[in-house]
Amino acid sequence: MKLTIAIPFFAAAVAAMDYMVPLSKDAGLVYTNMMCGSTPCSTTNLSDKTSYTAFLGNRDFRRILMSYAMPSDITDMSNIESCTLMMPQPMSSGAGGSSYMLSVSPLLADYDASTVTPMTAPMSGSTIAQFTSADNVMPPSVDITDACKAAVNGNVGLVLDSYGGPVAFPTKLGGSSAQLMITTK
Helix, strand or coil, X not given: CCXXXXXXXXXXXXXXXXXXXXXXXXXXXXXXXXXXXCEEHXXXXXXXXXXXXXXXXXXXXXXXXXXXXXXXXXXXXHHXXXXXXXXXXXXXXXXCCCEEEEEEEEECCCCCCCCCCCCCCCCECCCCEEEEEECCCCCCCEECHXXXXXXECCEEEEEEEEECCCEEEECXXXXXXXXXXXXXX
């Protein structure tokens, strides 16, 4: 008589997890030949402001750097199913009611918010998202999944640029509600 033993197989059920990740650090950069106080803007750290402006103008070029620390229990970035940047309502943009086009690019390295300047800022990658919005209108949520999957040392660094008009957002120091919504497999 042949005896067959059935061994039950239990598959581990993996549940999707959602994370709301607040802004961990930010900085504003001003690329211009002008002076910021007593030093050239290109060598000045502006991490102590309550708002930063993004603007790609003719003589005044401003960028906003933002970083988010990935949750410590996300150890394999390939498990990120989606990652969305949710920006707060702008504090101002251009002339009243004017529109701006914001672009988002990943930073290719980390930075120290307390010392970064336009001369020491990390390089950015290609634009991963663009959208147009208007003064006093909440910007749309932006899919940045690929940037989150490519997090550098557990940080997602982004740079914001604005075409068409300047746009100012509150900083972390100014109470920014900018955050990432991350969903894992």
